[in-house]
Amino acid sequence: MKKVFGLALISGVAFSGALKAQTPTAPMVTPMVDVDITYMVVGPQGQHLHQRMRWNANLWRQRVDPEGLPSIMITDYRAHKLMVLDTQAHTAVVSVAPGDGLTAPGVPASGSWKQVGPATIVGQPCMIWESVDTDKQPTDFCYTTDGLLLGATQGGRLVVQASSVNRVAQSPDLFDPPLGYHRIDPAK
8 A cells, every 4th residue: 555544636727717617636545534434354365354553643643553453553743753552461562654654644645646537435525536556556546635545456456445434632651661561672
């Protein structure tokens, strides 16, 4: 998947005696609102896995809780840090966040994008866009107008799809390790 999150449609305006909206050329791929989304992810053997993703728009922080795993991933995109919490050992391993960085909320994604058409996932309208993932695989992504990724397919095969979307304030405390966790900084 692209190391980007959500999308909002942008409208260009041209002046030729009257204002006209132009078709967006790329989605916004970072949430512009606080959100709590549960995703169904299709694993390599076709198994359905679930993960919860929460985003704090003011902090530019993401928290991912994979179902059934003793780990939580917290990414601070402003500080370019990834923290992996081991909920059994009560440790927090801190490293540089992977990827090329984050596309700022409200900024169109870079790369080549083709708008395909509208869709609805879990009652939420979104726009399907053709592009490639970080492994350069052709992928269709469905983004909402406020920057939320709701689904992705590759070659007609479902990769990820939202099963619930809640646009609610996310407490900053969710994006810090709980008290009692021991921080580990990997050797450089």
